[in-house]
Amino acid sequence: MTNAVDRLNQAGTRLTEPRRRLARLVDRQPGPFTAADLLSTVEQESRPIGRATVFRTLALLEAEGVVERIDLPNGDHAYVACAGGRHHHHAVCVECGRVTDLPDLDVGLDVAELSRRSGYEIQAHRIELFGRCADCRR
Amino acid sequence: MTNAVDRLNQAGTRLTEPRRRLARLVDRQPGPFTAADLLSTVEQESRPIGRATVFRTLALLEAEGVVERIDLPNGDHAYVACAGGRHHHHAVCVECGRVTDLPDLDVGLDVAELSRRSGYEIQAHRIELFGRCADCRR
DNA sequence: CATCTTGTTGAGACCGAGTATCATCCGACG
DNA sequence: CGTCGGATGATACTCGGTCTCAACAAGATG
Numbered sequence: 001m002t003n004a005v006d007r008l009n010q011a012g013t014r015l016t017e018p019r020r021r022l023a024r025l026v027d028r029q030p031g032p033f034t035a036a037d038l039l040s041t042v043e044q045e046s047r048p049i050g051r052a053t054v055f056r057t058l059a060l061l062e063a064e065g066v067v068e069r070i071d072l073p074n075g076d077h078a079y080v081a082c083a084g085g086r087h088h089h090h091a092v093c094v095e096c097g098r099v100t101d102l103p104d105l106d107v108g109l110d111v112a113e114l115s116r117r118s119g120y121e122i123q124a125h126r127i128e129l130f131g132r133c134a135d136c137r138r
Numbered sequence: 139m140t141n142a143v144d145r146l147n148q149a150g151t152r153l154t155e156p157r158r159r160l161a162r163l164v165d166r167q168p169g170p171f172t173a174a175d176l177l178s179t180v181e182q183e184s185r186p187i188g189r190a191t192v193f194r195t196l197a198l199l200e201a202e203g204v205v206e207r208i209d210l211p212n213g214d215h216a217y218v219a220c221a222g223g224r225h226h227h228h229a230v231c232v233e234c235g236r237v238t239d240l241p242d243l244d245v246g247l248d249v250a251e252l253s254r255r256s257g258y259e260i261q262a263h264r265i266e267l268f269g270r271c272a273d274c275r276r
Numbered sequence: 277c278a279t280c281t282t283g284t285t286g287a288g289a290c291c292g293a294g295t296a297t298c299a300t301c302c303g304a305c306g
Numbered sequence: 307c308g309t310c311g312g313a314t315g316a317t318a319c320t321c322g323g324t325c326t327c328a329a330c331a332a333g334a335t336g
Contacts, residue, residue, distance in 0.1 A: 013283085013284090014282095014283060014284065014331085014332050014333075015332080016283090016284060016285080016331075016332070017331090018284085018285070018286095019284090034322095035322075035323080036321085036322075048286090049285090049286085050285060050286035050287070051286080051287085051288095051323085052285075052286065052287085052288095052323090052324075052325085053284080053285060053286070055322090055323060055324075056284085056285090069213070071209040071213075073262075075207070075209075075215060075294095076322085077213060077322085091252075091256045091258045091260070093258065094261065100256055100257075100258070102252075102255070102256055114229075114240075114267060115269070117240070118229045118238055118240055118267070119238075119271065119272035120229045120231065120238070120267065120269040120270060120271050120272070121269045121270045121275055122229070122267050122268070122269040123232065123268055123269045123270070124211075124267075124268045124269070125265065125266065125267045125268065126264075126265070126266045126268075127263065127264070127265050128263065128264045129252065129256070129258065129260050129262075129263045130260070130261055130262045130263065130264075131253075131258040131259045131260040131261040131262070132258060132259045132261070133257060133258050134257035134258070137259055151312085151313090152302085152303055152304070152311095152312060152313065153303080153304095154302075154303070154312090154313060154314080155302090155303095156313085156314070156315095157313085172293095173293075173294080174292080174293075186315090187314090187315085188314060188315035188316070189294090189315080189316090189317095190294090190295075190296090190314075190315065190316085190317095191313080191314060191315065193293085193294060193295080194313085194314090213323095214293085215293085
């Protein structure tokens with residue numbers, strides 16, 4: 001499995017100790033997490049990592065496609081580790097906050113048609129679904 | 139045309155002077171705007187409106203469906219006045235920031251199918267397109 | 277292995293969006 | 307016109323995120 005550390009290694013950046021630790025931490029996240037989550041975890045460790053570094057590394061990981069930022073309905077930002085680099089979307093559970101990847105969702109989205117109708121040259125899109133996940137429905 | 143003031147009037151809230159002024163201001167916005175935009179406009183007027191009131195009124199307008207909040211790719215929040223109450227989505231120009239409503243976009247989105255595949259009970263969704271608008275392409 | 281260069285780190289100040297508090301005020305309604 | 311509960315606004319505060327800058331270490335080079 002291509003984990004976050006490996007992927008960082010392949011980027012043209014230095015593989016420093018804080019980055020390695022943060023990447024490993026991200027890999028271990030079961031669901032979505034916020035920058036604050038990482039911060040509080042890391043601050044309790046024997047050798048804390050600076051606030052700025054956490055944000056910087058998160059930005060780096062996002063640029064490398066290791067994590068993706070999603071906008072929760074309440075307005076704040078969370079990150080999810082994205083296994084493959086492939087294009088996909090997310091479903092967010094409004095109850096427990098869990099996020100599920102939906103790899104092959106594009107099916108109905110005809111980008112060419114959208115471009116025509118909107119007059120935009122569409123470069124990217126984001127689809128977010130909100131609802132109750134299987135567990136919370138029970 | 140049902141303007142923001144009218145719609146506020148129909149809600150079960152008090153039609154106070156600051157709200158009226160803000161609603162009128164929102165109506166006059168040509169494109170998307172941030173809370174800060176409103177604030178700076180309003181602070182220059184002869185009788186300024188308090189910071190808190192601007193945010194409160196914006197939340198009220200959003201609850202009434204008069205404006206909708208969109209999340210820009212850079213992470214900050216903007217608002218757009220939404221003419222009708224109907225469900226629609228937005229295209230955001232990555233160059234000039236303009237936002238265009240796309241009223242009948244759902245076409246390809248089969249919610250029932252999505253529910254089945256994701257296990258989620260889908261309650262809402264959001265589609266945001268990013269690209270260059272017709273003007274910026276020239 | 278020693279050295280050098282350049283990217284990275286971390287402490288802390290800073291910034292800006294948004295919220296909480298609370299005394300005052302005023303819109304709606306009787 | 308008087309009342310009263312919702313709305314206002316000044317201000318303090320929180321919190322996510324950025325900036326700055328001196329100290330540091332990764333990795334290249336000899």
